[in-house]
Amino acid sequence: MGIVISTFEWVPPFAQGNVKDMRPRWALAEAGLEYEVHPLKPGEADGADYRRWQPFGQVPAYRDDTVALFESGAILLHIAQLSDVLRPRDTQEAADVTSWVFSALSTVEPRVEGMILPKLFNAGEAWVAGWTSHAERLVELRLKSLSAHLEGRDWLAGRFSVADIVMVTVLRGLRNEPVLARYPVVAAYLQRGLARPGFEAAMAAQIETFAAHAPA
């Protein structure tokens, strides 16, 4: 069977390139590992079969010949162990990578999504402007801390790791937001990540899945 990751069969253009199977696709590209996708048909994410694999109906979920997982952070820590390129070299490097994967998902991503999702999905509702202004101040606190850590570093945990894959995909949500430009060290880190061939390969692969299932 080999490695299989779930994705949606198709999403609208504004979401293409942002769906979170970008993360395992990117890690697998860096690792040079082959994989297949399981594209979810409309409604399939809410069905009992898929919920046994991913209880919240989200993507990505992952399986290989030995194990099944869900949540992009868990999937990336697992993929790193399969790869001579991505596997941490010692106990402290593994601890740093794991800490930063959680940090990207638990400390940074909620602030970023909190700021940008209501502008996309709730445009015009009365509370959006007030909330967004508050949420941008919360994002800025994170960018300030992240900038201090990245000063003089190319990657979060020394050399490139799965933590950078998660953090770059999180920060990419801010690429058109003025708040990012106020933190040039973070903006340069984002550019460094997006310039990797592995990111480009993941993007091309995700778009290919959606193109194959585009509505007539």
Added chain:
Amino acid sequence: MGIVISTFEWVPPFAQGNVKDMRPRWALAEAGLEYEVHPLKPGEADGADYRRWQPFGQVPAYRDDTVALFESGAILLHIAQLSDVLRPRDTQEAADVTSWVFSALSTVEPRVEGMILPKLFNAGEAWVAGWTSHAERLVELRLKSLSAHLEGRDWLAGRFSVADIVMVTVLRGLRNEPVLARYPVVAAYLQRGLARPGFEAAMAAQIETFAAHAPA
């Protein structure tokens, strides 16, 4: 040196019992492992020394004789490995626990905190009511999925694990919210978690730290 976790020296009463060093304290109590705390003095969380340990100035951070970590999810996965009680028994159980730890922190906690924190910290601002109503609908989607998974199960990944420690501390934020009562399977799971002696030990230990440093 042994195990050391950081916490704040003191927080106001409404925050006591909710600070996130509750999670490693609980795990260490379940594991029967001794630890010391490093209580941060006012301002210390923003200092360069602490930022080298925890780049965002948050608590908890963790160190022992072999490794340093931050982010409660990373710390709990590490503690589980130190403990015959909490260590997963096979590869799939480890994958389930890791998936659920990420799920609690990345899929559930942002929705819960998004709903309850503005009511605490931004009371009276014009956007809070509209946002909170939206945020409660988002929480409800998660509770619905979680309820379906927990139906017929005592714990998220089969037997009790560090994933339950994280999820229970996340859901505890909803204990006085009407939305929780609409999901009795989840409410019963929360009560099951909070009834464990390990939770009570963690609570007593956290309160003891704050009491030792209470303002005159």
